[in-house]
Amino acid sequence: MVEELINEILMLVGTLMIVLGAVADLIGSIGLLRFPNFFVRLHAATVGTIWGAFVPLIGAALFAAGYVELGTYRWFVAGGAVVTALLILLLGPVGSHALARASYRSRVAVPYPLVHDALKEKLERGEKK
């Protein structure tokens, strides 16, 4: 009886996290399509990566742990989903930072609606390499 209740709660929380991830994914993709330049688009892309991939993966892991019809293999699915979620949590921000730094330094992406660029002044004064 207690075990069934635990499985029910796991599946409920997992479904809620998957739905939340889908909504965040849609918001991130709309932001990526609508924002004016690359450095603003990075903000929407991180919404789509962490809220749109990390959260539904944890939700899928919880759902698989409570879904008895999968058999013994449900622990395989849950463990793989947790490993993927941790990899995305570590590697997504690292990749975004590397891409942002490279595209600023190489002047490939131009920050067009620009108010103030403090990094450019620091680079010109030689305080930062």
Added chain:
Amino acid sequence: MSAEAYLSVIFWVLPIYLTAFTLYSVRAVRGPTIPDSVLAIDSMSYDLAAFITILSILFRSPILIAVAIVLSLWVFALDIYVAKYLESREIGE
């Protein structure tokens, strides 16, 4: 609620993911610069890993989870290679 009710909720959520993938693809094709396309492909593939995990639950085929791990690692490699190429115009010896 039984497991089938939760699975039907997840099944009706899948079109939202597909719409998001379509919008990401539009940005990846249209992107004015190289980093825009790479960023769109990056986000799309991370979300595709989550989508494949959800499909492996829906189809009851646990072997699909191995695809998600490899996909996230390859997309990280794409990010790092493109960043290295943009910064120093070579992809490393």
